[in-house]
Amino acid sequence: MSASAMVEVKSVRKSFGPLEVLRGIDLDVQAGEVTVVLGPSGSGKSTLLRTINHLEKVDSGWISVDGSLVGYRRSGDKLYELREREVLRQRTQIGFVFQNFNLFPHLTVLENVTEAPLSALKRPRDQVAATARRLLDRVGLADKADAYPKQLSGGQQQRVAIARALALEPKLLLFDEPTSALDPELVGEVLDVIKDLAHQGTTMIVVTHEIGFAREVADTVVFMDEGRIVERGTPAEVLDAPREERTRAFLSKVL
Amino acid sequence: MSLTTDPPRGKTAEAPPADDYAQLKVVPVRHPWRWAAIVATAVLVAQFAHGLATNSGWEWEVFAEFFTADVVLKAVWTTLQLTFYGTALGFALGIVLAFMRLSQSRFLRTVAFGYIWAFRSIPLIVQLLFWFNLAYLYKELQFGIPFGPGFFSFDTMGLVGAMSAAVLGLALHQAAYAAEIVRAGVLAVDSGQLEAAAALGIPRLRQIRRIVLPQAMRSILPNAANEVISLFKGTSIVSVMAIGELFYQVQVIYGRNGRVVPLLMVATAWYILLTSALSVLQHYVERHFAKGATR
Numbered sequence: 001m002s003a004s005a006m007v008e009v010k011s012v013r014k015s016f017g018p019l020e021v022l023r024g025i026d027l028d029v030q031a032g033e034v035t036v037v038l039g040p041s042g043s044g045k046s047t048l049l050r051t052i053n054h055l056e057k058v059d060s061g062w063i064s065v066d067g068s069l070v071g072y073r074r075s076g077d078k079l080y081e082l083r084e085r086e087v088l089r090q091r092t093q094i095g096f097v098f099q100n101f102n103l104f105p106h107l108t109v110l111e112n113v114t115e116a117p118l119s120a121l122k123r124p125r126d127q128v129a130a131t132a133r134r135l136l137d138r139v140g141l142a143d144k145a146d147a148y149p150k151q152l153s154g155g156q157q158q159r160v161a162i163a164r165a166l167a168l169e170p171k172l173l174l175f176d177e178p179t180s181a182l183d184p185e186l187v188g189e190v191l192d193v194i195k196d197l198a199h200q201g202t203t204m205i206v207v208t209h210e211i212g213f214a215r216e217v218a219d220t221v222v223f224m225d226e227g228r229i230v231e232r233g234t235p236a237e238v239l240d241a242p243r244e245e246r247t248r249a250f251l252s253k254v255l
Numbered sequence: 256m257s258l259t260t261d262p263p264r265g266k267t268a269e270a271p272p273a274d275d276y277a278q279l280k281v282v283p284v285r286h287p288w289r290w291a292a293i294v295a296t297a298v299l300v301a302q303f304a305h306g307l308a309t310n311s312g313w314e315w316e317v318f319a320e321f322f323t324a325d326v327v328l329k330a331v332w333t334t335l336q337l338t339f340y341g342t343a344l345g346f347a348l349g350i351v352l353a354f355m356r357l358s359q360s361r362f363l364r365t366v367a368f369g370y371i372w373a374f375r376s377i378p379l380i381v382q383l384l385f386w387f388n389l390a391y392l393y394k395e396l397q398f399g400i401p402f403g404p405g406f407f408s409f410d411t412m413g414l415v416g417a418m419s420a421a422v423l424g425l426a427l428h429q430a431a432y433a434a435e436i437v438r439a440g441v442l443a444v445d446s447g448q449l450e451a452a453a454a455l456g457i458p459r460l461r462q463i464r465r466i467v468l469p470q471a472m473r474s475i476l477p478n479a480a481n482e483v484i485s486l487f488k489g490t491s492i493v494s495v496m497a498i499g500e501l502f503y504q505v506q507v508i509y510g511r512n513g514r515v516v517p518l519l520m521v522a523t524a525w526y527i528l529l530t531s532a533l534s535v536l537q538h539y540v541e542r543h544f545a546k547g548a549t550r
Contacts, residue, residue, distance in 0.1 A: 053454060084459060092456035102451035106469050106547045115465065116455035148547035168455065
């Protein structure tokens with residue numbers, strides 16, 4: 001257990017009915033580090049990401065973010081499941097960006113970004129709105145503050161979703177295939193925003209199929225298959241000189 | 256006479272080259288039967304309007320006399336009150352029942368299902384008579400409803416008791432239908448919306464109020480408006496309990512003066528007028544909740 005690990009995942013298992021999707025996952029992510037998770041569909045990488053902010057409950061093992069257990073509280077030799085309110089509180093520290101954006105369609109772009117800081121953190125409205133405008137400017141959408149999500153392209157919507165996650169000033173950002181639902185010509189603008197965040201030292205875990213992005217931005221690349229971490233290392237190690245046959249087979253298909 | 260050898264009459268000289276279709280005049284398809292249908296329908300409509308205007312049986316002067324009579328206006332007000340309280344209480348309970356049916360708890364789901372099953376199975380008129388007689392059975396009954404504590408205190412008899420029984424009956428009946436409408440609306444909201452709200456740490460109640468319900472409203476509203484309108488007309492059933500709502504009052508008047516048709520028209524005109532007003536209201540409410548729905 002290293003002192004500076006932002007995320008620790010220990011022996012995590014998770015089943016959906018008879019199907020075991022996570023079969024004992026161990027993973028450390030250091031603060032300021034970018035970890036890219038690769039793997040074929042059905043390998044459990046999205047589920048792993050969703051367990052880290054407790055959108056999925058683990059069956060066994062544990063996860064901690066910045067030193068505190070996710071979804072549980074230790075007291076003596078027992079783990080108490082957190083109340084929903086406490087789980088929600090914990091999630092404000094962990095930003096999550098969905099494959100399908102999941103923007104709130106009935107709220108304007110600005111309202112999408114300000115909603116959580118207002119209702120979850122109870123911050124003052126002026127301050128929240130100012131921060132939101134600054135974040136929208138940062139993702140290049142300052143002029144879209146009053147638009148509704150449907151009036152934006154997919155790439156713009158995903159950039160709003162990133163601004164929305166950043167508005168809570170999370171310690172950790174999780175990206176679940178952030179460019180998979182985008183038209184090819186829109187992938188770049190979203191990846192540029194994520195790269196920009198990476199260069200500023202944001203701790204993040206990115207599930208993606210973009211190998212080029214992994215090579216350029218990742219500090220660590222993790223390759224998953226059938227609910228296990230098969231291989232883990234620097235981009236040069238995993239992408240250019242994979243030791244495992246399954247990694248080589250996967251890379252030969254996607255490259 | 257064969258078509259292939261028949262030359263186009265008269266215009267041979269200035270006919271454009273055969274391959275330039277853009278130069279040709281376009282002749283639209285004719286619809287003779289559509290025109291025939293229009294004429295036939297117009298005749299029927301004219302006959303109907305003529306009948307309304309000229310048949311002395313309608314007794315429009317009696318209609319005019321009673322349409323805005325005080326006693327009728329008071330009855331209209333009672334009808335509106337029944338509709339308002341029935342809708343407000345019905346939908347309030349309906350929302351609770353809908354979320355019970357969507358709950359993780361099997362017990363809550365079963366209770367809500369049982370309620371809906373029971374109240375959809377009992378005809379409204381039977382239910383109303385039952386509640387009406389309950390007021391006689393018990394000396395006093397108090398219902399602690401959050402937004403009208405004193406309202407549901409039954410005396411043994413009298414108009415207040417009957418009115419409360421009527422509102423209670425309408426609201427309980429309405430709640431069963433409202434629950435299903437609200438539940439359908441909530442189910443129609445993409446599950447990713449709740450997931451995103453949960454991932455952002457938005458408090459649970461706020462997730463429902465700010466994220467789910469406004470989106471659910473889009474599919475709830477058309478059905479809810481149907482329900483309000485049918486409840487509005489359904490209040491006429493309350494006439495069996497001798498409550499002075501519109502239909503009952505009209506019956507009382509024509510029982511006295513024998514002018515059945517014009518007085519039924521008084522009731523009809525009020526029902527149509529107020530239903531139209533509700534439809535206009537529906538239009539504006541729907542427009543409000545359509546925010547962000549168009550590009």
